[in-house]
Amino acid sequence: EAGVVQSPRYKIIEKKQPVAFWCNPISGHNTLYWYLQNLGQGPELLIRYENEEAVDDSQLPKDRFSAERLKGVDSTLKIQPAELGDSAVYLCASKQTGSYEQYFGPGTRLTVT
C-alpha cells in the first residue's frame, strides 16, 4: 500500500513569489493534516480536514496561506506571497476517521531566498 505522497520534495523560491504543495493521502483516509516543521522543532498543525471540510484551521495564517481539499482526497497548500520566515518543511499526514494513528508523508522542504 502506498504511503502519503507529497510533491515537490524540495522547492526554492524568491520572497514574494507564490508556491503550492500537493498531498495525496493514503487511500481510505478521510482525515488529512498539514503541518509546519521548523528546523529543530516538532511539527505544528496548520490545518486539519475531515473529508473536504476544514475542521481546524485556527493556526493557518490566512493572510498568506490557503488550503483546499475539493474532492476530499488530494489537498493543496498554497502560500502567496512567500516570506523568508516561511522556509521550513511542510508535512502532510493522514489517518482513518476514528483512528489515532497518523501517517506522515516525506514533506516538502521550502527555501525562500
Add this chain to the structure above:
Amino acid sequence: GEDVEQSLFLSVREGDSSVINCTYTDSSSTYLYWYKQEPGAGLQLLTYIFSNMDMKQDQRLTVLLNKKDKHLSLRIADTQTGDSAIYFCAEGLSGGYQKVTFGTGTKLQVIP
C-alpha cells in the same frame, strides 16, 4: 494549553539501552505517542499508549507512562546504528477534535 518537552540530545553506544524522556502538561491527554524521524523523511509512528496504561512493550521498545508526574519514556533495548534519528513525543486529546501536540524532538546518536 498543551506543551510537550524533551531533552535535545542523547548519545549511546551500540548494544546499550537508550531511554528518551518526555514531559507533557495536559492532564486530559488520552494518547501519548512516540514518532521517529530520519533525515529527510517524514515522521514514522513507532508506538503509542493509552493514558489508562502504565506500560506498553513492543519488541525492543518499552513505553512507560507516569500519569501523576505527566512523564513518558521510551526505552530502546539493544540500540542499533539504524536507531539513530530524532524521536518525537506527542500527546493527543480524544474526542472529535483529536488534536496532537508534538515535542521538540530528541536526537539519538548511536556510537558503533
